[in-house]
Amino acid sequence: MGLLLLEALAALAVLVLIVWWTMFSGRKGGERQERGDEADGDES
Template structure:
């Protein structure tokens, strides 16, 4: 029983270590700032061209 408890504690310690390692292993000064000029969405004020209807496939 003691062996199972030690194994569970070791597994928990490894899990905590992995979480701690991944939380603090990023960039030294944090995330990069957002770009100054983000890409604007397309202008929807102009109507789009309508596609041609597909041809009939009747035999």
Template sequence: MGLLLLEALGALLVLVLIVWWTMFSGRRGGERSGPDEDPPAPPPA
């Protein structure tokens, strides 16, 4: 029983590491915003 819990804990740890790696790896400043991603200008008042 203890071995089964240890294996489940190891699988959970691997899953958490994969999620952490995919969320926080990449560019230091985040993704670059392209010209299409700029917010629209407010309408004239």
């Protein structure tokens, strides 16, 4: 029972690490701004 609980805790820790890594490992200044007319979307 203890081993099962330890394995579940390890899986939860890995999940939290993956979510934290993907949320906070981006660019320091955010997403870069595109230059030109196509940066605003589909304007025809």
